[in-house]
Amino acid sequence: MTASDFRSEREEVLEAVRRIVAAGLVSGASGNVSRRISTAEGALFAVTASRVPYHRFSIGDVLIVDADVDPVVGDGIPSSESLVHMAVYRARPDVGAVIHTHSIHASAFAVAGRPIPAILDEQVVLLGGAVEVAEYGASASEELAERAVAALGQRAAALLRNHGALAVGADLDEAVAVAGLVERIAQICLLSGRLGETQTLAADIVQSEAAVYRMMKGFKES
Numbered sequence: 001m002t003a004s005d006f007r008s009e010r011e012e013v014l015e016a017v018r019r020i021v022a023a024g025l026v027s028g029a030s031g032n033v034s035r036r037i038s039t040a041e042g043a044l045f046a047v048t049a050s051r052v053p054y055h056r057f058s059i060g061d062v063l064i065v066d067a068d069v070d071p072v073v074g075d076g077i078p079s080s081e082s083l084v085h086m087a088v089y090r091a092r093p094d095v096g097a098v099i100h101t102h103s104i105h106a107s108a109f110a111v112a113g114r115p116i117p118a119i120l121d122e123q124v125v126l127l128g129g130a131v132e133v134a135e136y137g138a139s140a141s142e143e144l145a146e147r148a149v150a151a152l153g154q155r156a157a158a159l160l161r162n163h164g165a166l167a168v169g170a171d172l173d174e175a176v177a178v179a180g181l182v183e184r185i186a187q188i189c190l191l192s193g194r195l196g197e198t199q200t201l202a203a204d205i206v207q208s209e210a211a212v213y214r215m216m217k218g219f220k221e222s
């Protein structure tokens, strides 16, 4: 295949990168973005290249890889957290895009080892509930990938202990929105704590709003 293959999918990833940079969710060369591409021969993935600073990130830095992260188009090194992305795609057929950020407030929860509790209606409807923290796994390890998938469950976001945040969506638009929402609720949660006790949503409200999330995702009720 040539570099012109999958141009529109790679442009979409580049656009998502620009949006998370503009939103302040990543800096330097941290974080990564991917999307699933369905082809007649099976799924491929457009992923951001590793260690390319965002100020000079271009379409050439979006690579096409297969499910084993073997290169199909492009000659950069795929993101160091590609294993996390692939593990999510394997576990969650509903997921079409994955974004990993080191956004500040969400990372603060990840460093404290504290989930972001269910505090906002939109959080539960759009993310599925509290944002859980994956047990620690070294960067780029299989262990991190497994633990991230476990913490994510059927929800749209998780925190990676002592590392950052993970956001997923049916497509890149949704994943970008989730990544932004995770950071916003983390910030609101911290600010509300300064005003006194953070009031979490009542369990029955969380349950009914999480049911809306699962319905929108097309998940079967267990």
Ligand SMILES: [Zn+2]
Pocket: 030, 031, 081, 100, 101, 102, 163, 164
């Ligand atoms: Zn990271």
